[in-house]
Amino acid sequence: MKILAAMSGGVDSAVAAARAVDAGHEVVGVHLALSRAGGTLRTGSRGCCTIEDAMDARRAADRLGIPFYVWDFSERFRDDVIDDFVAEYRAGRTPNPCMRCNEKIKFEALLERAVELGFDAVCTGHYALLVDGPEGRELHRASDAAKDQSYVLGVLTAEQLAHTYFPLGTTPTKALVRAEAAERGLTVAQKPDSHDICFIPDGDTRGWLAERVGTAEGDIVDRSGAVVGAHEGAHAFTVGQRRGLSLGVPAPDGKPRFVLEVRPVTNTVVVGPREALATAEIAGTRRSWTGRPPSASSFACEVQIRAHAEPVAAQAEIVGDEIVVRPASPFDGVAPGQTAVLYVGTRVLGQFTIARTVSAVPVGG
Structure with missing residues (x-):
């Protein structure tokens, strides 16, 4: 296959690209420039997509002997991720910018351009499994539960799954990925993972929002x-x-x-009080199905409301444009704007943005 490897400058995407090369694919590396502040610098594990990250990605591509390009997606990132983030906070919701970035940038804008240029798939360093079943391709949790990233990939559609490639999904631990990078001579082998919101590298979300929202x-x-x-x-x-x-x-x-x-x-x-954070029901719209949709309007599933939250058994019901989910045991502290990802076993069924919640503790209770 002809593979476009999205190289963030981190160890995961570098090893993913290396494995694509080893598998015999024709691989081209690309780094996405998501900020027009050319002097943006990385501080430890804070932020990503900085000028240092672009340089690290180029060095990794050179080591692998593959062509490498930098694509400017800063305008699209501003419109679809940063502006959305600010708008959601203005509306009193708590957004997940990583979900929007995967949805709008990595697996919409990037994938669309890749297909237009004749690539068969986009390769990333996400920890998730792709399974080709009798009814089409499915997205499943990764082998390493600690690194599983299927939650933030819950926004992918069936068409997008058909053009994705996740070489790290079966890797038991992140330590093995770092060891492999070192063996390959990749300078990012011990580079820290990025944390926090990439466009707020100092971690001061409150101050950043105050400048924009007032x-x-x-x-x-x-x-x-x-x-x-x-x-x-x-x-x-x-x-x-x-x-x-x-x-x-x-x-x-x-x-x-x-x-x-x-x-x-x-x-x-x-x-x-703390107990009033218990949530007996969540509902929302802006939904999508990751592969084939459910065959019935009401179905049993497990629901995850944060990237590293434990999944909770629940009953989901499609009512018009809305999905209503009632967990077997209450969710804890759910905020409108969060993403609820639905699972059946290890398979990702789909996702929706939470628009409203119902407390398990009535006022005065």
């Missing part, structure tokens, strides 16, 4: 509506948050309170 004082209220504190901008809070509340009125039981809801229209943050 600050405005508002009330912090309890579940009854009583004012218990004040804030300087609702965008700085997310469901489940405990730190940084600065409440002026203690809870009657003396226990800490947590953010239960963010209401951007009234610039209000709602707080309450």
